[in-house]
Amino acid sequence: xxxxxxxxxxxxxxxxxxxxxxxxxxxxxxxxxxxxxxxxxxxxxxxxxxxxxxxxxxxxxxxxxxxxxxxxxxxxxxxxxxxxxxxxxxxxxxxxxxxxxxxxxxxxxxxxxxxxxxxxxxxxxxxxxxxxxxxxxxxxxxxxxxxxxxxxxxxxxxxxxxxxxxxxxxxxxxxxxxxxxxxxxxxxxxxxxxxxxxxxxxxxxxxxxxxxxxxxxxxxxxxxxxxxxxxxxxxxxxxxxxxxxxxxxxxxxxxxxxxxxxxxxxxxxxxxxxxxxxxxxxxxxxxxxxxxxxxxxxxxxxxxx
Amino acid sequence: xxxxxxxxxxxxxxxxxxxxxxxxxxxxxxxxxxxxxxxxxxxxxxxxxxxxxxxxxxxxxxxxxxxxxxxxxxxxxxxxxxxxxxxxxxxxxxxxxxxxxxxxxxxxxxxxxxxxxxxxxxxxxxxxxxxxxxxxxxxxxxxxxxxxxxxxxxxxxxxxxxxxxxxxxxxxxxxxxxxxxxxxxxxxxxxxxxxxxxxxxxxxxxxxxxxxxxxxxxxxxxxxxxxxxxxxxxxxxxxxxxxxxxxxxxxxxxxxxxxxxxxxxxxxxxxxxxxxxxxxxxxxxxxxxxxxxxxxxxxxxxxxxxxxxxxxxxxxxx
Numbered sequence: 276x277x278x279x280x281x282x283x284x285x286x287x288x289x290x291x292x293x294x295x296x297x298x299x300x301x302x303x304x305x306x307x308x309x310x311x312x313x314x315x316x317x318x319x320x321x322x323x324x325x326x327x328x329x330x331x332x333x334x335x336x337x338x339x340x341x342x343x344x345x346x347x348x349x350x351x352x353x354x355x356x357x358x359x360x361x362x363x364x365x366x367x368x369x370x371x372x373x374x375x376x377x378x379x380x381x382x383x384x385x386x387x388x389x390x391x392x393x394x395x396x397x398x399x400x401x402x403x404x405x406x407x408x409x410x411x412x413x414x415x416x417x418x419x420x421x422x423x424x425x426x427x428x429x430x431x432x433x434x435x436x437x438x439x440x441x442x443x444x445x446x447x448x449x450x451x452x453x454x455x456x457x458x459x460x461x462x463x464x465x466x467x468x469x470x471x472x473x474x475x476x477x478x479x480x481x482x483x484x485x486x487x488x489x490x491x492x493x494x495x496x497x498x499x500x501x502x503x504x505x506x507x508x509x510x511x512x513x514x515x516x517x518x519x520x521x522x523x524x525x526x527x528x529x530x531x532x533x534x535x536x537x538x539x540x541x542x543x544x545x546x547x548x549x550x551x552x553x554x555x556x557x558x559x560x561x562x563x564x565x566x567x568x569x570x571x572x573x574x575x576x577x578x579x580x
Numbered sequence: 581x582x583x584x585x586x587x588x589x590x591x592x593x594x595x596x597x598x599x600x601x602x603x604x605x606x607x608x609x610x611x612x613x614x615x616x617x618x619x620x621x622x623x624x625x626x627x628x629x630x631x632x633x634x635x636x637x638x639x640x641x642x643x644x645x646x647x648x649x650x651x652x653x654x655x656x657x658x659x660x661x662x663x664x665x666x667x668x669x670x671x672x673x674x675x676x677x678x679x680x681x682x683x684x685x686x687x688x689x690x691x692x693x694x695x696x697x698x699x700x701x702x703x704x705x706x707x708x709x710x711x712x713x714x715x716x717x718x719x720x721x722x723x724x725x726x727x728x729x730x731x732x733x734x735x736x737x738x739x740x741x742x743x744x745x746x747x748x749x750x751x752x753x754x755x756x757x758x759x760x761x762x763x764x765x766x767x768x769x770x771x772x773x774x775x776x777x778x779x780x781x782x783x784x785x786x787x788x789x790x791x792x793x794x795x796x797x798x799x800x801x802x803x804x805x806x807x808x809x810x811x812x813x814x815x816x817x818x819x820x821x822x823x824x825x826x827x828x829x830x831x832x833x834x835x836x837x838x839x840x841x842x843x844x845x846x847x848x849x850x851x852x853x854x855x856x857x858x859x860x861x862x863x864x865x866x867x868x869x870x871x872x873x874x875x876x877x878x879x880x881x882x883x884x885x886x887x888x889x890x891x892x893x894x895x896x897x898x
Binding site: 290293294297298301302304305408411412414415416417419420423424426427431515517518521522525526536537540541543548551552555556559 | 606716720721723724725727728729731732733825829832833836837849852853855856859860863866867870873874875877878881882
């Protein structure tokens with residue numbers, strides 16, 4: 276197990292570099308650059324700036340320097356926000372994204388698990404059909420449609436919550452619900468399917484035959500096995516949560532990393548793009564590893580060599 | 581004779597699946613909505629033009645003070661900022677949204693099926709390597725890369741070969757952006773397809789009909805694509821049906837960010853994105869494209885679920 280974890284941790288580094296390389300190649304392959312904007316710089320100034328950022332060197336050297344810096348965790352300075360290092364920018368804006376991301380995932384987990392377990396226990400009942408149809412609706416309404424509609428109803432008509440970030444706790448309610456909707460739906464569906472499968476398996480029959488109470492069977496035996504599909508969804512969910520936060524941050528004007536990333540891409544702020552891509556890739560891969568490790572605790576049949 | 585027996589057996593399998601599908605009310609609902617939606621999107625714009633004269637880009641003459649009208653008999657979905665009929669725009673946008681969904685799914689099908697089938701059939705080290713590659717790409721937050729790809733290659737920077745395809749189809753800049761979308765979305769959604777197909781091929785490749793094909797000297801390519809892939813069609817169809825709504829959702833997301841479908845073209849995503857700006861004053865600008873899109877995705881998801889239950893009784897959700 277330990278050697279498995281170490282091996283997986285070591286793979287993360289080359290993979291993150293691969294992602295960064297891919298992004299770098301894409302940025303460099305496209306014509307134009309940060310400096311080819313509307314305002315043309317005088318040639319001498321442009322040459323000086325390029326020298327400062329090492330853009331006058333041959334391309335392979337630039338690639339080597341870029342990769343070397345990233346390995347050392349130094350992403351350089353942003354081109355757009357002069358004098359601010361990429362590390363600073365990430366440190367400043369990531370907490371916003373992390374807060375709404377974590378809150379949304381917890382909310383989705385609570386709603387999704389409850390709905391999924393109830394639907395599985397009362398299979399083919401009105402509760403089952405109702406919650407599954409609601410889940411399908413959650414999967415089908417794009418979050419950038421859901422968000423503004425929630426704003427329209429709860430902010431502009433009912434005045435319950437602010438329509439954009441004001442700093443208060445209340446201003447987090449609508450963004451978190453918007454972000455959580457689709458994950459709650461996914462988790463509910465996965466939980467239902469997983470629970471239905473587990474409830475039919477032999478070890479549940481054994482547990483019942485031993486005379487355990489239905490509640491013990493459910494909580495101690497069934498939920499643990501039925502959760503595996505939900506846990507394995509955590510990895511893809513995190514990656515998708517990223518896309519979700521980009522939307523939610525835009526809709527609710529939250530200064531999170533997703534918003535900054537889109538700005539950086541539109542500005543072609545190369546160091547900032549690469550820094551954010553590297554940071555988020557590593558984050559997601561570490562979470563994927565944690566997910567894989569947690570399997571072993573949920574299902575004793577899974578072993579890693 | 582032998583051929584006859586085979587075809588009869590083949591149709592009965594599909595007929596059986598069809599019968600199971602028709603028993604699933606939600607799937608039938610999805611199927612009917614999708615049929616109506618596809619017909620509406622194909623003939624709708626022409627009907628509206630004949631009956632009312634509105635097209636998706638018809639801007640009424642100047643002189644009217646308020647141009648965004650709420651829904652009325654004349655404009656069932658209201659009009660947008662420039663006075664254009666939203667129903668006509670939603671139908672026209674549906675063409676683009678559905679087209680992006682279907683064509684990107686076909687791209688992902690071609691790549692995913694060939695890749696998965698090859699890995700599954702060849703097996704051993706090659707399979708191991710090919711699937712490791714899939715695992716690696718899987719771990720990449722591809723949405724970041726798609727955003728970078730579309731924004732650096734979008735607009736005037738579209739590669740020439742894409743521009744020439746767009747020009748030969750009679751469209752300009754807007755069309756080449758859409759073609760770029762097909763590839764960008766198709767090329768990131770083939771991974772699960774490859775895994776699904778590989779799993780199927782692994783379970784099929786040791787069966788007698790493959791051995792018979794190999795014994796009669798059929799080439800590897802033709803064993804994979806003539807004998808194995810058609811037998812794995814069920815799960816492939818199911819997964820393709822579920823890929824369409826997820827691709828459409830991605831397209832809408834990118835259009836919302838302003839790097840997807842661009843004017844003069846419009847999709848449900850870009851229409852909804854335009855509507856968001858005026859949400860407090862003209863909510864119908866968001867609600868109609870948004871609801872149409874949600875209804876379509878809802879139906880496709882139900883249809884995909886129903887197909888899975890019908891074609892693949894083993895993975896049934898009980």
